Amino acid sequence: MTPMKWFYSFLKKYRGHMILGLLLTTVISALSIINPYISGQIVDQVIKGENYDKLLPLVGCLMVVTVVIGVTRFFYQVVFETASQRLLYDMRDKVYRKLLEEDFSFYNKKRTGDLMSRQTGDMEAIRHFVAYVVYVSYQSILMFLFALIMIFTVNTKLALCMILVLPFTALATYRQSKEVHPAFKRNRDCFSSLNAFVQENISGNRVVKAFAKEEFEIDKFTRENDKFRAAQIDASKIWMKYVPVFEVLSYVLTILLIFYGGHMVIQNEITMGQLVTVNGYLWMLNNPLRMAGWLVNDVGNFVTSVEKIYATYSEEPQVKTPATGIIKKHLKGEIVFQNVSYRADDEDIVMDINFKVKPGQTVGIIGSTGSGKSTIMNLLCRFYDTTSGQVLVDGTDVKDMDLYHLRDNIGMAMQDVFLFSDTIEGNIAYGRPDCSFEEVKKAAVMADANHFISALPDGYDTIVGERGVGLSGGQKQRISLARALLKKPSILILDDTTSAVDMETESYIQSQLKKIEKNCTIFVIAYRISSIKDADLILVMNNGRIIEQGTHESLVAAGGYYATAFRNQYGEVPNEVLVGMEEK
Numbered sequence: 026m027t028p029m030k031w032f033y034s035f036l037k038k039y040r041g042h043m044i045l046g047l048l049l050t051t052v053i054s055a056l057s058i059i060n061p062y063i064s065g066q067i068v069d070q071v072i073k074g075e076n077y078d079k080l081l082p083l084v085g086c087l088m089v090v091t092v093v094i095g096v097t098r099f100f101y102q103v104v105f106e107t108a109s110q111r112l113l114y115d116m117r118d119k120v121y122r123k124l125l126e127e128d129f130s131f132y133n134k135k136r137t138g139d140l141m142s143r144q145t146g147d148m149e150a151i152r153h154f155v156a157y158v159v160y161v162s163y164q165s166i167l168m169f170l171f172a173l174i175m176i177f178t179v180n181t182k183l184a185l186c187m188i189l190v191l192p193f194t195a196l197a198t199y200r201q202s203k204e205v206h207p208a209f210k211r212n213r214d215c216f217s218s219l220n221a222f223v224q225e226n227i228s229g230n231r232v233v234k235a236f237a238k239e240e241f242e243i244d245k246f247t248r249e250n251d252k253f254r255a256a257q258i259d260a261s262k263i264w265m266k267y268v269p270v271f272e273v274l275s276y277v278l279t280i281l282l283i284f285y286g287g288h289m290v291i292q293n294e295i296t297m298g299q300l301v302t303v304n305g306y307l308w309m310l311n312n313p314l315r316m317a318g319w320l321v322n323d324v325g326n327f328v329t330s331v332e333k334i335y336a337t338y339s340e341e342p343q344v345k346t347p348a349t350g351i352i353k354k355h356l357k358g359e360i361v362f363q364n365v366s367y368r369a370d371d372e373d374i375v376m377d378i379n380f381k382v383k384p385g386q387t388v389g390i391i392g393s394t395g396s397g398k399s400t401i402m403n404l405l406c407r408f409y410d411t412t413s414g415q416v417l418v419d420g421t422d423v424k425d426m427d428l429y430h431l432r433d434n435i436g437m438a439m440q441d442v443f444l445f446s447d448t449i450e451g452n453i454a455y456g457r458p459d460c461s462f463e464e465v466k467k468a469a470v471m472a473d474a475n476h477f478i479s480a481l482p483d484g485y486d487t488i489v490g491e492r493g494v495g496l497s498g499g500q501k502q503r504i505s506l507a508r509a510l511l512k513k514p515s516i517l518i519l520d521d522t523t524s525a526v527d528m529e530t531e532s533y534i535q536s537q538l539k540k541i542e543k544n545c546t547i548f549v550i551a552y553r554i555s556s557i558k559d560a561d562l563i564l565v566m567n568n569g570r571i572i573e574q575g576t577h578e579s580l581v582a583a584g585g586y587y588a589t590a591f592r593n594q595y596g597e598v599p600n601e602v603l604v605g606m607e608e609k
């Protein structure tokens with residue numbers, strides 16, 4: 026599909042509106058030829074012919090036509106405005122849904138500010154086209170043609186003289202439209218880039234301040250701003266160049282009429298009234314010419330915006346739910362990784378991952394930073410697809426499962442905690458908005474968050490996220506944990522969820538997690554051995570591979586990477602552990 030066909034797929038729903046609007050525009054354009062004709066009649070019949078009885082009826086006609094034009098204009102503007110707003114609503118909705126369908130790989134590459142500018146500036150260019158440019162262009166062409174036909178009925182030689190400007194108009198329109206497109210593309214690209222820069226800077230303003238990099242960022246901003254200004258000026262230069270050409274052409278028409286029309290009146294080839302009539306049609310010829318430069322500009326802007334939105338819209342996500350995805354409303358939580366590898370950007374991220382987890386078991390994942398711990402969980406949630414091997418949940422490959430139901434069974438507290446601009450209650454209940462306040466509170470108690478939330482002046486009604494109070498890292502982690510717990514998932518993933526809480530809080534959270542263990546398979550990614558040592562299975566990762574797996578005791582006994590980490594974190598291996606191991 027081409028970008029224009031895609032645009033038309035939205036427009037065709039409002040074909041009725043557009044046809045009605047264009048019909049009304051035709052009526053106005055046709056009515057516009059009446060008044061100059063009546064003006065001519067007033068000169069010839071009333072003034073020169075001294076037929077004063079005709080004055081009132083003719084002036085009455087002038088007034089009726091003017092009122093009808095005004096009323097019709099009101100209606101067609103309503104019709105076009107309604108169509109444009111509805112079309113835009115549909116387009117925004119479709120593009121937004123597509124954005125939600127996109128996978129992690131898409132968002133890894135895109136800048137938020139860039140995506141935002143598609144939904145704002147580019148959409149506005151499309152609305153302007155449907156609401157204004159379509160009918161003004163149509164009306165301009167019609168008025169020009171009608172006026173020309175009327176001048177032909179008055180005098181053929183005079184009309185042919187007026188036609189002389191047409192080839193020049195066509196040439197100027199063609200050349201401007203050729204120049205406008207690349208300039209607008211550059212303009213929109215610079216606007217997106219500036220938008221993305223500002224968005225990143227506002228989001229990262231704490232880092233900017235912490236590193237006292239305000240001046241550095243202002244310099245960067247100035248460069249972006251300069252680029253955008255230059256692109257804007259380049260685009261403006263095009264209309265600055267062509268608009269005067271169209272203006273001159275329109276004045277040429279006036280000069281032609283005064284010179285040649287006046288000559289014809291003197292030669293008695295046409296009457297004074299006919300000259301007044303043709304003069305009345307002159308603005309119907311002039312106006313479209315004056316508008317031409319602006320309209321070509323608007324059309325160029327519209328085409329560029331459609332292309333930009335479509336380029337984003339048409340990117341198909343690599344991870345998609347299969348057409349006949351297997352729907353499992355409630356998963357038991359049995360998980361098997363079979364020879365799983367994942368490669369991205371020509372780099373092996375994880376390799377030969379093999380492990381099995383029974384429903385209700387707890388799995389601890391530990392390993393050096395960047396060793397692939399989160400990636401394994403991303404593959405389980407099917408945020409990415411494995412390059413080879415299979416991830417089986419309850420015996421079914423995740424690639425064959427309905428994505429919505431797979432993820433609906435998973436509760437995840439991610440490493441980067443994101444809270445929405447909402448109340449704390451709203452954030453915790455995000456996965457189950459219909460749950461009761463008691464359930465929200467129970468989840469908060471389990472995550473050891475209830476006491477600090479209750480101590481806030483507005484308690485659970487406190488607004489957090491972008492426009493709310495600042496919470497500490499550990500507090501955010503606990504809200505995120507409560508959010509995951511409230512979902513009562515079959516699979517719970519805690520990715521570094523307790524890294525920012527003290528040992529006492531962590532041990533409380535662990536004791537709470539033990540209460541849900543039987544109904545839920547739990548994955549805990551952590552650096553602290555204390556977070557995972559009670560797990561049924563511990564996976565030790567290094568450089569994208571599982572280098573050791575087993576229980577705490579067996580791994581300590583094996584004396585490998587895990588045992589070293591244990592010794593490093595706890596000093597010498599405590600006696601109880603050694604005794605426990607001897608007994609086994």
Ligand SMILES: Nc1ncnc2c1ncn2[C@@H]1O[C@H](COP(=O)(O)OP(=O)(O)OP(=O)(O)O)[C@@H](O)[C@H]1O
Pocket residue numbers: 133369370374392393394395396397398399400401409440
């Ligand atoms: N989709 C991807 N595209 C490119 N690189 C990726 C992708 N996913 C992961 N990586 C890279 O793979 C490596 C492992 O990432 P991962 O987040 O799994 O590590 P981790 O063990 O969880 O690290 P940490 O403990 O620091 O959170 C990193 O270098 C990361 O940048």
